[in-house]
Amino acid sequence: MKKIKKCIGCGVKLQSDNILNLGYTPSLDNDYCMRCFKVKNYGIAESINSNSDDYLKILKSISKTKDLVLYVVDILNISDDLEKILEYLNNNVILVLNKRDSLPKSVKDEKIINYLKERYNFKDYVIISTLNNHNFDEFYKKILKYKISNEVYLVGETNAGKSSIINKIITNYSDTNPILTTSNMPETTLAKIKVEVNKKLTLIDTPGIIETGNIINFLGTKYYKILNTKTEIKPKTYQIGRNSSLLIGDFLRIDYLEGDRNSFTLYIPNSIKVKRVNIKREHLKNNSYQEYSLKFNEDFCIYGLGFIKIVAPCKIGVYLDKNIKTFIRKNMI
C-alpha cells in the first residue's frame, strides 16, 4: 500500500498522478504540493472550490475533543454573527482578533475588547498582529492558561491569518522554522495540519470557511492584495449633507437621503479611492439598490471591505451588489 504523504504547507494529500488535481507534485519526495510551491515562490494565486459542509465537519470533529479553540477573526471584518461558531463547538473558545496593525494606532485595544465583551460570550479575548508581533506574549500566555490538552485548534474565516499566527508562534516560541503556506488568496490551507510548537503545545491549523457575502468574492483577484491590506488605515472623514454621495472604488455608491449634516469616517484600505460628489441625480432603483436607516453612533459595515463610522441619525441609499453582506452595529471605535 502506498504511504499517504501530506503537503506540509496546506495539508492536502500529495499525489503525482494528475497535474489537474489538488495535491499534485512532480515527485513525492517533495514536501510541498505544486500549488503551495507556486504561492511560496511566485505568489501566484490559484483558487479552488470547497464547501461549507467540510468546515462544519471539521468543527464537529473539534467539538468532540473539548480542546481549546482559537477563533481567529480579522479585526477589520468582525461579523455580526460572531457567536454562531459557539453553536457548533462545546470547547472553550478564545476570540483572537488579528491584524491589529490595519487599524490606526490611536484606537485603544481595550475599547474594542470591552465592546466585544459586552456583546459576546467567549472564554477570553485577545488582540494581536502577526505582521508586527503585537501582543503575542499575552496571547501565548492565554493559550497556556486555557488549554486542556497539548492540542489547540485554530479556526476561522479564510484569510483571517490562522496559518500566519502558527508560523509566528513557531518563530517566537520554538527552535524550528515556520512551514505553513500563507497567502492573500482565499482558501490557502486545505486540510487540518498539526504543528508541534514544543513538548507542551501542538497547534492544529484548519482550512478557513469562505463567507459567501465577503466582498472579496465579488471583486476579482486584483483586489486580493488590496483587501488584505498590510498598511495602517488612514481613516477618511467626510462631512455629508443632503444631496451628497460617496463613490467608493468602482463598486459602491452611498447617497445621503435624509438627516442633518453628518460625519462619515471610512475605515477601508487606503488604496481604495473615495470621492464625495454633490450632484442632483435620479435614484436609479435598480436591483443593487437598498435603503438603510441609521440611529445615533452606528457603523455601516461592508463585509470584507471595512466599515463607515456615522455619528448622527440618517437614511442612506446604497448601490452595491446585493449578495455582499452589509450590516449596522453600534460604533466600535
Ligand SMILES: Nc1nc2c(ncn2[C@@H]2O[C@H](COP(=O)(O)OP(=O)(O)OP(=O)(O)O)[C@@H](O)[C@H]2O)c(=O)[nH]1
Ligand atoms: N495586515 C496584516 N495581514 C496579516 C496578518 N496576519 C496575516 N496577514 C495576511 O493575511 C493573509 C492571509 O493569511 P493566512 O495566514 O494565509 O490566512 P489563513 O487564515 O490561514 O487563511 P486560509 O488558509 O485560507 O484559511 C496573508 O496575506 C497574510 O500575510 C496581520 O497581522 N496583519
Ligand SMILES: [Mg+2]
Ligand atoms: Mg491557512
